[in-house]
Amino acid sequence: MVKKVLIIYAHQSSGSFNAAAKNAAVEVLTAQGCTVEVSDLYAMNFKATATAEDIKGDVKNAENFCYLEESRIAWEEGRLSDDITKEQTKITEADLLIFQFPMYWFGLPAVMKGWIDRVLTHGFAFSQEKRYSQGVFKDKKAMLSFTTGSLESMFSPTGINGDMNVTLWPLQNGILNYCGFQVLAPQIFWAPALTADEDRKSMLEAWRTRLQGLLEEKPLSFFSLDCFDE
């Protein structure tokens, strides 16, 4: 069966290292017969901020607007704004999501955080019953692929930035695992701007090689929801 891949991509420049990593993924996965779609957030001028404009028609409580509640109802009633609905359709169709971005302040660039905040609507992406190991997207895979400015040594368990796994916990557990995605190991491109061109090319080659077997990789382990009380 043809696999569908959605790449959520956040870089301002088509000449960047992030663009090269994204292009490599498109090429290698397409060559393998996958259908690849790219959401190029800056190019789309993607709205980052969660506001009442995300809801078509009247909101239920304009005086005390509650985004969590209003967006859930709007999703149920098919009244989310078109840009959100389009992204949701892409997720529904995808077998694998790749988030490609430069690390900004130990996390996602705001435009990509806005995609998360606005697109992973309550009801669509999770509910009280459907979270973590029982999550909505448990038959899909997702992964982070990102560049840093820091060297790897700074993000080691004994480095000043601390263990990269800790920094990634809110993203890999709080977003991806929370929605049920099988989380593939992150692809980290350490400090491309501080790296010799030759070594950057090797990093991209290693990524191409990984991409060939990506869909068969075993995901990271998280505790099952069964291990916890309510």
Add this chain to the structure above:
Amino acid sequence: MVKKVLIIYAHQSSGSFNAAAKNAAVEVLTAQGCTVEVSDLYAMNFKATATAEDIKGDVKNAENFCYLEESRIAWEEGRLSDDITKEQTKITEADLLIFQFPMYWFGLPAVMKGWIDRVLTHGFAFSQEKRYSQGVFKDKKAMLSFTTGSLESMFSPTGINGDMNVTLWPLQNGILNYCGFQVLAPQIFWAPALTADEDRKSMLEAWRTRLQGLLEEKPLSFFSLDCFDE
């Protein structure tokens, strides 16, 4: 000496619990003689996305636009956009920053992440030499004050969300401590929407009490930069 406080506030609604927490801070701190400024990000329609429009005049390399580099140069040359410069002036004048927000996906709402990405410019907020314990803002304090949807038990070390301290690491270490701020303990309002009105009122009372001694609190401990090699 009169202390200046900057509250960076991200909620869509003036009737929300976050608004009440922000208002409490304004009241109590003003009553103590502080000068309090509020950056109400949704009301300001604050731009969240880091783009070339943040730079006035020509960029150095339009073909391969690098935000980190271009924004650093623009800061040096006084060519950052006015909305960024205004926020930077507020930080420069402040003794204490309070970030007031609802937790979105284990982190900041995108609009507040955008404030971080765009306002804490390389050069202005940090440099290769001025980071962590040698950070630019080492004479200032900063703290997170936020609401959750989850109950506290889910964010305990044995809860499915994991220890809240881990989730806050990228924010408290990666942003605040990185820029040198003395980080005050976070103020966490657990699940106000699931709480009885009476108990919500008690939460706000406890916050008011804390605010009275806030500027004298001892900050959290982080390792000094001296403990690490280059």
